[in-house]
Amino acid sequence: MVSQSAKRVLLVTGLSGAGKSTAIKTLEDVGWETIDNFPLRLVERLLKTPPSSSRENNDPPLALGFDSRTRGFNPDTLIGRIKKLQESENFLISTLFLDCAGGEIERRYAETRRRHPLAQDRPAAEGIAMERSQLEPFRRWADHVIDTTGLSANALEKEVRQQFELEGSGTTTVTITSFGFSRGLPNNIDLLFDVRFLANPFWEPELKLMTGLDAPVAEYIAKDPSYHEALTKIEDLLKFLLPKYQAAGKAYVNIGIGCTGGRHRSVHVAETLSKNLRKARFSPTVSHRNLTSRPMDALESMSQNSASKIDENKGI
Structure with a gap:
């Protein structure tokens, strides 16, 4: 049973070019504490930091962004560690996966004139396919999946706000x-x-x-x-x-x-x-x-x- 004082943690990952940076920025805007590209070897140590025991001193929920470029990335190892942490009463851990069609990701990289991180010396389609294969365990395991193929940056921001906005944080x-x-x-x-x-x-x-x-x-x-x-x-x-x-x-x-x-x-x-x-x-x-x-x-x-x-x- 999860404790009432359990710290809420959202793992944010997905394909490069699918909108992870936009999602992380939006989560920060709506009150989450965010860390992008955090070294995975330190995740367990970070999450085991004791949460506040006082309900009056509410710590903001934590969103951790990572992808295939993050140092120490290994989906199976990381999922295993997180499953063990989920057994603790101190954490409420969920995962957001940002997906996107390969052709749309190619178009986005072509417009920005950037190279795909896994395709520095090969066609972008090959890097996208390789990354999709690496991240497939996370997509299957994710609690929330947002397909950004047909979404603009503003539409993605609105979707993230609707799903993860904290009470009172969205007031203009x-x-x-x-x-x-x-x-x-x-x-x-x-x-x-x-x-x-x-x-x-x-x-x-x-x-x-x-x-x-x-x-x-x-x-x-x-x-x-x-x-x-x-x-x-x-x-x-x-x-x-x-x-x-x-x-x-x-x-x-x-x-x-x-x-x-x-x-x-x-x-x-x-x-x-x-x-x-x-x-x-x-x-x-x-x-x-x-x-x-x-x-x-x-x-x-x-x-x-x-x-x-x-x-x-x-x-x-």
Whole structure:
């Protein structure tokens, strides 16, 4: 019987060119501790490192990548050693084998202009056949087999995530940043929403020195006829897109909400969107880049003048 504190270990192998490197990288992205091309003579010593006895100190599961190029590679010997380790209560060991049709592997090596590791001075097909024969014991023994013949790198990544993603590891980090266009765009914005069409509290003397965090400013902005419909549409778009980004494995999504000075409209809209997204079980972090910036008539007027010139050019 396997202990509840048993360390989870995934052995990742397969044909050269079948996508092992992509699989290892994806496993690392979803929370596994990964080691590629680890010397096989040290595997038993590594796995026998005592796992944590405290369930509060959860060690990440371990993924070990190897193939026919790994030093000391001998499928029968290695399988025998692993079978003995599986009898221990300290390990939960499984194997992922990445397979691929020979013709597709030849095409991939031809595109990258690399030589197959077992066919340095012979046709690639011979090296592929030799490696397939060497790895056949692992393919028969593997718990998970992914055939990558018809898969792109992105499709393989998605497949690995679906099968091996750890609980909570695939959550996309969402950041909502309010800012002022007059003070420049923030870096690394994925989705940008311009809310300068809303009524501007800056030109109301009693609201000018307040910010979008103050109730009077929020009430003023919410009276704009376009406010509720615009926020509903933005919110619906985000609720649609964020799960798509998460399914695609995007680790971070940065949302920018911009107004002119970055102190009123963008701040209020960012706060409102974050509250509504939390109700929808997202967990956005909110950042107000220009909240403490000094209010400046020149910046707000510059934006107004630019808008007026655009209107004049349109003949309005």
